[in-house]
Amino acid sequence: MKMARKLVTLIWLCGAAPAGAQAPEAAPVQDPGPAPQLTQTMIRDAVRAVLEEEAQVRDSLPQPAMQQVTIRADRKYEQFAAAFAEAKVPDCLHADGLKRQPTGIGPLAIGGVYALPFMAIAKLRGKCN
Known part of the structure; x- marks a missing residue:
């Protein structure tokens, strides 16, 4: 839902409004004339812009501590596990x-x-x- 709202806003800012879309809540603007037709390239560019923005936001968030630390068994643990399996x-x-x-x-x-x-x-x- 959030992504769809951003997409509509980006398309609106590009100068073309999809059918049934409402203008974002803002001060009234002079009518510049007929809006250009909505094309595939405009939609593609708007979608890419939204996806890039989402990726930047996701990358800027700190990772949880569990994803930052790699747990690796040391040699003593491996030797203990092998000895335990052999002793069973x-x-x-x-x-x-x-x-x-x-x-x-x-x-x-x-x-x-x-x-x-x-x-x-x-x-x-x-x-x-």
Whole structure:
């Protein structure tokens, strides 16, 4: 609504009034004669002027403190998060359930349904919940 009012005022000041627009409340002015026709270029220029003014007002406002400060985790926090994730005892039925219980015999890796006995052994040993 505010932008529309500014647009009407700018068009009025450019010398052309849109149909149904009322003049801004001001002192009476001598009739200069017939007003020029409202063209696409006049409308485009008025819209650009209003958008530029809005952008300048928006840029001149101070930013909230949350947008000014960038929160970055330091190395100690990252090390703590990695250590916490490693120390957590996993659930036996999840993908990381056997991360502390190897599922292989020597160089042979066993997976799928054949890894079920290793899950039972990991549960008995307390390597997973």
